[in-house]
Amino acid sequence: MSLNRRSFLGTGLALGAALSAPAVIGQARPRVVIVGGGAGGATAARYIAKDSGGAIDVVLIEPGKTYYTCFFSNLYLGGFRDFASIAHDYGRLASRYGINVIHDLAVDIDREARSVALASGHALGYDRLIVSPGIDFVDGAVPGWDLTVQNRMPHAWKAGSQTQLLKAQIEAMREGGVFCMVAPPDPYRCPPGPYERVSMVAHVLKDRNPTAKILIVDPKEKFSKQALFEEGWGRHYPGMIERVGPDFGAANVEVRPDSMEVVIDGTPEAVDVCNVIPAQKAGHIAGLAGLANDSGFCPIVPGTMQSRIDETIHVLGDATIAGDMPKSAFSANSQAKVAAMQVRAALTGARAFPAKYSNTCWSLIDTGDGVKVGASYQAAEDKIAKVDGFVSQTGEDAALRKATFEESLGWYAGITADIFG
Structure with missing residues (x-):
């Protein structure tokens, strides 16, 4: 399947329009706090804000003002991209979608009080919390x-x-x-x-x-x-x-x-x-909040991305135990859309559809020699389960490998626009 910026965004926009709900009138807006502004967190923030039509107060907590994508950073090492091309900011999320982007570090989560403590000394209450902290090292x-x-x-x-x-x-x-x-x-x-x-x-x-x-x-x-x-x-x-x-x-x-x-x-x-590159675990805040198990990662409900430990919290991306899904930016982006839909359903009464997930991982081996692996997934009772998949084959001709690499460029443009607006 060939992906570019238009087709990648179009899928998400159509889904968002189908699930949109009017703002709640005559009462304070429910608040969603999102910890982590990477592929999972930023996507969730954008989709909740965009599709709720102002019905939900969306707060994104991310210490860095610039986000550098780990995906495609290898191409920078190889000289195929410059450093600025993997840098993204949060300006559009704030200006276009009304997301309150707070550049601060979440240092604790009080699950009983439904509050996130920040390094600055402030605390934020939430009705729903999304935790997308990436990885830390063991x-x-x-x-x-x-x-x-x-x-x-x-x-x-x-x-x-x-x-x-x-x-x-x-x-x-x-x-x-x-x-x-x-x-x-x-x-x-x-x-x-x-x-x-x-x-x-x-x-x-x-x-x-x-x-x-x-x-x-x-x-x-x-x-x-x-x-x-x-x-x-x-x-x-x-x-x-x-x-x-x-x-x-x-x-x-x-x-x-x-x-x-x-x-x-x-x-x-x-x-x-x-x-x-050491062994990894869920980002530090997930462990502090008690969301990780003995594996170091966070168990989730496959159909909703809710924590199995706290149903008011959704966990995304690399920090999760996501069954057959790999820990990739594409996976985190896909999971974020499911979580966003579930959060809107819980807080505004919007309709929630059965979860569907997808992922593709492209890799560049040398100039014009791109390969990929991917799959689609659905929620099973005990895990996110692979439905079908594909992978490049050894012995492919140069034209196909070049087309695969060019497809990855379109994907990068599309997914970063989908994440950061």
Whole structure:
């Protein structure tokens, strides 16, 4: 299916028009507070404000005034986009949709009082709460690494200054140096993302530093679109990329930032750049609010995105246990529309339709060589379940791969407009 900005927005606009409800007259407006202004939170804010016709007071809490998309940040690393192209602000959400955008940090949620505490000292009451906090890293997941050493061994798994730092380190590598990625265990944000990143680093090194090597230290036996990536690496970057899996010690890894070493099953390897992507969990505020279980992520009701722990709260995106759906921006955007519909139904009496979800993840391997994987989903009793899916095939011709990449550009324009207005 070919996606562009017009078709992507058209689907959402038609759905919003069908579900719109008049404002409630003669009483105070109910308030929805949304914590997190990424693909899930910002989408939910826009759809609730747009489709409720002013009946709901929508408040979006997000500390950053500029949001840098983790999706497509790999293309910035590879030189296919500039940094400004992955930057988005919240001005349209405020000016066009009347959303109260508060640039502050949510530091606590009092579920009994239905109140969100902010770092500034203020508190906001809510009738419904949407929590879309993205991911944080599991403490001690990679021995030797924590946030205090992220400038020496960047994660760049939250886009922004970390992405710029990693790009600078790659471009400054000595001739014939080693770029190492410590890949994360399942589950994690954007399953194809680490391997697209390897592809983009290889694309840069092929031109700037062709004798350099890339080492992937991966605790997983397999990864998303593995056959497609490995085919592409063999075609575009022969001899440059080596992957060490758990059978060869990658399940036992530590890092030494001071000496720039990665220790694999007791054997030190000297590296020049080390991109450490640790194990992940739901963003910190979700844990503080008691919305996460022992997995570190948040269980949800598949048909509504409500927390299984508190029915007045909906949880979106990377923070959730979403069954068969991957942790991607497309998933978060899809889940946000379901949550927005359910919130409007609860607060204004608008009609709610059965939940439907979708996702596609595109990846660029080299110039004009794009691949994708995707699926549609529906709510089952115990999880969001895959209905059908598709994936690019090995051996596809160059014209199809180029068309797949161009489709991804249209998707990015469409989804960022859908998120930020």
